[in-house]
Amino acid sequence: STKGVGQMAPAESKVTEDGVVVPLGKPKEEPSKRGSLLYNEYIVYNVEQIRMRYVLHVSFNFKGGR
Numbered sequence: 001s002t003k004g005v006g007q008m009a010p011a012e013s014k015v016t017e018d019g020v021v022v023p024l025g026k027p028k029e030e031p032s033k034r035g036s037l038l039y040n041e042y043i044v045y046n047v048e049q050i051r052m053r054y055v056l057h058v059s060f061n062f063k064g065g066r
Contacts, residue, residue: 001049006039
């Protein structure tokens, strides 16, 4: 599996009681990350090696540039 790191990321996060980091807030551009991806993505080559816990459906409403 591979994680592709995007140029945009939430500026804030919160750590839950069991140590999970939850990103919060509107995404902001990360100047140090100049790849071809706009957002993070995970590429899984062998689905037997993962255990999916959450499935999200996200809709983007773009206004203007990004």
